[in-house]
Amino acid sequence: MYKLQPFILNLVNPFGTNHSVTTQRTNAYLEITHLGTTGIAEAGLPPKKQNCYFTDYDDIEVFFKLFQSIKPLEKYDGFEQFKQTPYFKMEDGEAKEFLNSQLSILDQISNDPIHLASKSLFECALIDWYCKKTNKQISQLISDENNEKLKVPNKRNFYTISLLDNIDEVISQLDVGLPYTPNIKIKVGGDLEYIRNVLIGVYNKVIKGNHNFCGLLSIDCNSSWQPETALKFLDLLNTELIQIKPFLYMIEQPFPLIFEKEPWYIVKERYLEQKIEIYADESIKTSQDVVELQKVVTGVNVKLEKSSGYRGAVANFIKAEELMLKKWVGIMIGSSLIANQAINLLGLATIGGDIDGTLLVEKSCHKVEEQFIWHSANSEFWGMISLK
Structure with missing residues (x-):
């Protein structure tokens, strides 16, 4: 159902900041396939920097194993915090149930900085899957x-x-x-x-x-x-x-x-x-x-x-x-x-x-x-x- 792999990117020009210069990046690419639909996502992984950039591809792989070890929660609403807002309005159905079950796994993992890029990767792939399954643009799901x-x-x-x-x-x-x-x-x-x-x-x-x-x-x-x-x-x-x-x-x-x-x-x-x-x-x-x-x-x-x-x-x-x-x-x-x-x-x-x-x-x-x-x-x- 989930497929994780490194995503090697060659840069047009050397890219320098005050802590690194790179000509190639290794990002993370994730596919999730369920009910005949595949959602995809990418996470950008800059070189690690203390108190700033915490995650490389090896950390994403560790996170993936952690994710696979956790059981989903029943009747979970991953969008509870947005109920009184115009954001993330969804119709009930099998797609919503699956999305929330997988988000319940993500939300059981701490928001330690080393996990943030991994959580983004999985959430973006899941929401891409949901929107493809329900024929909706992600920008529209966020809000009309x-x-x-x-x-x-x-x-x-x-x-x-x-x-x-x-x-x-x-x-x-x-x-x-x-x-x-x-x-x-x-x-x-x-x-x-x-x-x-x-x-x-x-x-x-x-x-x-x-x-x-x-x-x-x-x-x-x-x-x-x-x-x-x-x-x-x-x-x-x-x-x-x-x-x-x-x-x-x-x-x-x-x-x-x-x-x-x-x-x-x-x-x-x-x-x-x-x-x-x-x-x-x-x-x-x-x-x-x-x-x-x-x-x-x-x-x-x-x-x-x-x-x-x-x-x-x-x-x-x-x-x-x-x-x-x-x-x-x-x-x-x-x-x-x-x-x-x-x-x-x-x-x-x-x-x-x-x-x-x-x-x-x-x-x-x-x-x-x-x-x-x-x-x-x-x-x-x-x-x-x-x-x-």
Whole structure:
């Protein structure tokens, strides 16, 4: 019934962050076949990083054995928490019963961080199975409003350029993404001179002299800044990088994973004065994380693997909405399958996300077609995506 296997992905360009550089990734791929229908899913597995990325493929295999050892509960409702919301409305029947029985196994396993990506993999495959069995789109199962919003191109999609020692190589990565989107996410560390140089490189290549430029920039710090770094960067934006400031939408996860929050209150206030958002990413796993970070951020980046699947991701979005925080959909590096999973959530996002795996991974690695449309540079909706 369940079939788990490694999913080897070759990358178009070396992908660097402040803790690793990779040219290949080993993700996890799962199939579940029941009653003549097969559901599929993928989990993105970045290199392990303390307090941040907890799971590799070997851990997924250990989880699989644990899953197989647990008996399902009777009359279980895996969507109880959403009963008073517009999300996950289902019709009674054999498909719903099977889905809930399997979710009851998942929910008996702890939400220890090492299990989150595995739980997401299994839940995404199960929900894919359910929606195929009931002839429903996953985006519609999440909510009718979410599905309707995805039919029109009003969500921005960002392409990520990675952190490498050679800035010319970094800037050359734009050649892959620009035909699809002018919205650019830039991976950085804590070196302000590097950040200055890469931003000037991006500006010179795509913005300078282009009066029709309609894109936005995002800086992804991957937990590498201290409060003083953030404030010094703001000074740079108001002096040497003043020409770039109008295009900068957000700073993502500037703070470390374990940090004292109070100094970051001032950072948030200063950035809000300049109309620049601060989003949390790696720090967001549960809705309680959203609550605890509300005073230092203006938004949250929600990923399926960090949230333990669709249910956890939607719960995070609900909490963010309650706290008046902005919402973003992100992905781990993955194939078109991971992108298809993430697009199902995009209708819940405030501005959009970085669902760019199909541009980062070589075409020969993709198992399925994209279920969404990139609106190209020749379109009035350049940089937006919508469901096919």
